[in-house]
Amino acid sequence: MSPNPAPGDPSSAEGDTTAPTALGSAEPAPTETRAPGDDHAAAPRSRPRRSTVILGSGLALLVVAASAGFFWLSAQLAASQKQILDQQQQITDQQRELEEQRAQLDRKEQFGAAMQELYATIDPLVGLPYASLVPWSEVEGFAHSAWVHRESVVTMERDITDVKMFTTKLANRVEAARSMASTNATGSPWEAALDSLGHGWVTMTYDESNRPCGLEAMACVSSADPFVVHVSSDTRDTSTLTDWMRTGVAYHEYSHVLQFTNPEATASALTAFGGNAETMADCYALTFLDGWTLDHVVPIDSSSYWEVSVGYGYTCDDAQRQVIRDWVGSLGVQKRTVSQ
Numbered sequence: 003m004s005p006n007p008a009p010g011d012p013s014s015a016e017g018d019t020t021a022p023t024a025l026g027s028a029e030p031a032p033t034e035t036r037a038p039g040d041d042h043a044a045a046p047r048s049r050p051r052r053s054t055v056i057l058g059s060g061l062a063l064l065v066v067a068a069s070a071g072f073f074w075l076s077a078q079l080a081a082s083q084k085q086i087l088d089q090q091q092q093i094t095d096q097q098r099e100l101e102e103q104r105a106q107l108d109r110k111e112q113f114g115a116a117m118q119e120l121y122a123t124i125d126p127l128v129g130l131p132y133a134s135l136v137p138w139s140e141v142e143g144f145a146h147s148a149w150v151h152r153e154s155v156v157t158m159e160r161d162i163t164d165v166k167m168f169t170t171k172l173a174n175r176v177e178a179a180r181s182m183a184s185t186n187a188t189g190s191p192w193e194a195a196l197d198s199l200g201h202g203w204v205t206m207t208y209d210e211s212n213r214p215c216g217l218e219a220m221a222c223v224s225s226a227d228p229f230v231v232h233v234s235s236d237t238r239d240t241s242t243l244t245d246w247m248r249t250g251v252a253y254h255e256y257s258h259v260l261q262f263t264n265p266e267a268t269a270s271a272l273t274a275f276g277g278n279a280e281t282m283a284d285c286y287a288l289t290f291l292d293g294w295t296l297d298h299v300v301p302i303d304s305s306s307y308w309e310v311s312v313g314y315g316y317t318c319d320d321a322q323r324q325v326i327r328d329w330v331g332s333l334g335v336q337k338r339t340v341s342q
């Protein structure tokens with residue numbers, strides 16, 4: 003009994019050649035020896051090539067797919083990043099817009115508060131016969147500017163400053179006028195008359211340089227300083243004047259105060275006097291100072307006297323006196339509502 007298989011024993015031969023196959027891969031190595039004409043051996047030889055191609059294709063597709071996936075992912079990331087940046091920009095823009103709106107609201111409130119303070123300064127002046135104390139056109143101008151500048155914080159701040167400066171100026175002016183008018187330093191009939199007529203706003207001063215208003219006039223009022231009556235100092239003791247005459251001239255001068263502080267109403271009333279502010283001022287004294295005349299007799303002693311004419315030589319008629327009454331009735335600071 004030989005242990006070696008007989009040559010040509012198909013089972014033994016096959017068993018030898020197939021042994022590695024059984025132990026190794028199901029796919030025989032390409033170098034493996036095969037019997038010619040063995041159909042069974044030919045089929046497994048072509049399969050690995052297809053598989054390799056398929057696998058290669060698969061890998062290629064996978065690489066392509068992976069590349070495409072990577073590209074898609076990159077594109078998505080880029081798109082997401084841009085979206086995030088856009089959203090951040092949008093948030094920043096919205097925050098800035100909100101801050102601007104908040105700043106605008108703050109300025110609007112500050113402007114409103116400044117205007118309220120201005121109105122509080124104006125209120126005590128309402129009814130005084132001096133319209134120019136409150137230039138409403140400027141007050142209305144502030145409100146108009148604030149409306150035009152409502153979306154600009156910087157210009158609104160300027161408007162607020164303007165209103166505050168105007169209020170301070172007006173308050174100082176009011177304080178100065180009150181302070182001056184409350185002091186009756188001279189104790190003269192001039193000042194007594196002006197105190198009773200002027201609502202505490204008008205005072206007088208003796209001008210020591212004499213004739214500050216020209217050679218003819220004993221007193222005058224300047225448009226630049228309309229609440230002060232300037233009186234020549236030589237009117238104090240002259241024998242040609244009486245206190246009654248001084249009082250009448252004080253009325254005449256107070257009329258000038260009203261003329262300067264009420265320019266619009268005065269321009270209309272002046273037409274009844276041919277545009278002459280002096281005859282109009284004389285007419286004011288003749289209308290409101292009972293018994294006043296322009297011509298006076300001033301006794302010197304028991305046998306002599308002065309004939310003194312005070313004024314501008316024209317005694318107004320009743321129609322003109324009515325114009326004066328209407329004029330006085332129309333004067334003064336009036337309350338207005340300014341829309342903001």
Ligand SMILES: [Zn+2]
Pocket residue numbers: 222254255258280283
């Ligand atoms: Zn005059």
